[in-house]
Amino acid sequence: MTANDRIDAASSLPYTPSLPTVAMARGGSVFNPQSDHWILREGTHSLELHFDELPEVEPGFKNSFKATLLWYAENHSTRHLANMFYRCKALFAFKREVNHAPVIEITDTDLLNYRSAIGEGSEWYLSAMSGFLRKWAALGLFGIAESAVVLLSQLRLKGNAKGTATATMDPVTGPLTTIELEALQTALNAAYARAEVEKAEYVLCWLLMMLGQRPTQYAALKVCDVVVVHEKDGSKTYSLRMPRAKRRDSDARGEFKGRLLTPEVGALVAGYASEVQTRFAGLLDDPRDAPLFPGKLVDGAIAGFEYHETSQRIGNRIQSAMRSLEVMSERTGDFIHIIAKRFRQTIGTRAAEEGHGELVIAELLDHTDTQNVGVYVSSTPAIIERIDRAVAMQLAPLAQAFAGKLIEGASEASRSDDPGSVIRAPKITGKFDAMSSCGKHGFCGFLKPVACYTCISFEPWLDGPHEEVLEYLIADRERLMAAGDSRIASVNDRTILAVAEVIQLCAAAHEERSLVRD
Structure with a gap:
């Protein structure tokens, strides 16, 4: 019955x-x-x-x-x-x-x-x-x-209040600021390079930061959902067939929505998917049916989900990987609180800041309607309106954006015997004098020295013109803000904090020297 x-x-x-x-x-x-x-x-x-x-x-x-x-x-x-x-x-x-x-x-x-x-x-x-x-x-x-x-x-009972953390930009449970998100991305890349984060967690975290989908959607992904299209010009287009999660039926893979990936992340995901497929050859009739983020074999699991992780387990893997980075928030002065929902809120908030309406945001977040996305459009911008030298100096110790190593000069550089390791900034200082060193072996396509200050391989010199770099970046930010393009103006906010931190480290080193001489 x-x-x-x-x-x-x-x-x-x-x-x-x-x-x-x-x-x-x-x-x-x-x-x-x-x-x-x-x-x-x-x-x-x-x-x-x-x-x-x-x-x-x-x-x-x-x-x-x-x-x-x-x-x-x-x-x-x-x-x-x-x-x-x-x-x-x-x-x-x-x-x-x-x-x-x-x-x-x-x-x-x-x-x-x-x-x-x-x-x-x-x-x-x-x-x-x-x-x-x-x-x-x-x-x-x-x-x-x-x-x-x-x-x-x-009784007329009130429902659960939604969107409060987003609307108030709550520093613990609300959307991440651009500075916080960039700090997490940089730390994640560095930890993966040091083999401190497994490849599966690395891919999972990047997909979360890029797409902001729910853990249950990542849990339902299979290898066959990674789509690579070879274009006529020889390039490749990468996308994911993302299972839709918030549905009334119980089929986690009953409906899909395509999500484009950037070439860099797409190539990473495709390579990882190929490795998972190889691992499941012989275990499944079709190894392309293997879960993209597999777990152990589950007895009594629903057909087709025998090796799938639960959404809770996927959420735990994300939290464990991200929390291990111990990245500081410039807003709280403490480690950034990690929950998957914050990245989802960040996607919605950033889309609203870029001028997208409710329909676009609902599509990005895979909402079936717009009733819960209005909070993103009306939320407070996450961009700091003004950063001057005083503000930068105050936030720098909290943000900890500088990831490199302060050195005395060229003689202490990791690649002291390589002339190509020397960094100059004639556009900023008006001189061709060396100011810092780079400890990275291999080609780097980033703009020097602006991109260097947040790089783990950067080795700023103690007497380098870091004050001039800070003045240049702040002036450029103010110019862009005056032009009305706050999104572009805030691109180097984390770099500004990193330069300010280097200036503070230099000041502390000089003070220590004075005490020793006295």
Whole structure:
């Protein structure tokens, strides 16, 4: 008997159900509803519910709770099921603490007391639970008083406030600034070059920073989703068939949306995908069906997802890789707080700053409509309006943008015997005198010395004209700001902070010398 059949069988009086020993969730998981430990897997989502961890409840009430959750398991996603379980668990714990007795029934008084206890800011907890409790009663199950159903139909509860972190540019949970994002990108590249970040995590983090999609979408990716088109002129175009995640059905790969990649990132992803395909040759009939970010073989997984990581695991891999970089935020003076959602917010915010409207932002973030993207258009710009020398000096120690090594002069350079390692800045200083060294072996196509200050191979000289470089960059920024192009003007903001940091390091070194001489 399915949950829908049980609705028809419900009598006018609440009853305590008898649970089946075997049931199938909407996503295909088979489990035992009588057990106190439910394990469900749905594509890239995995869920475990521990009923033995509930506060003290009457056995019949517990069975009714399970029966209602069973209906949700058969008709809704595992994420929604988990939300209902934990929201109700908090309500039961509240009643148990207030009454000092096992929970037997939820009444209107319980709901009103709970609403008062959680406060107006968390009223959405009860709002999220309202449909579940009414479904519980509609199934004819024991445990929900009629007075509670009447109250829920009359209450006007506030939903969860959305977009606050984005609208306020929250420095901990909101969008990243350009300086923060560039710092993470630079640190990630450096860590990968030192073999401190695995290639899978490196690719995953770059895709997150570039596309801002949800972890569940990356978890659902397969090798075959990496598309390389060979153009007639010999060039290559790279794209991803990105699975769409926020859908009402349980098929994580039921619909796709193409996402173009830059040539550099595209080549990286394509090379990595080829390595994964080779690894799965012999394990799968078609190794192109291998997950792009594989995990261990999962027993009882949904067909086609045996080696796929869950969305939670993908999120954890992103956090672990990014947090290991220990990049500082110029806004907080602490390590940048890493959650996948911040990169998604950053994509939306940057698109709005560049003048794109709600339709474009909704497309970028894979929203089915524009009701949740207005906050990006109305949010506060992440660009610092003015950076002068004083501001740069104040922010420099927090941003830690300088990644190189301060040296005395050419004799201390890593490549002191190579004349090509010397860096000059005639456009800035008006002189052809050397000012710094480069420790990098091989060709570098970046503009010297502006791009050098944030490079790990940069070796600025103690008596180099770094003050002149700072003045030049600030003046150029002010000129571009006056022209009305704030996005272009802010391109070198992190470099400005790196130059300011070098100036401070030089001043500290000279002061130390003076103390030694004295």
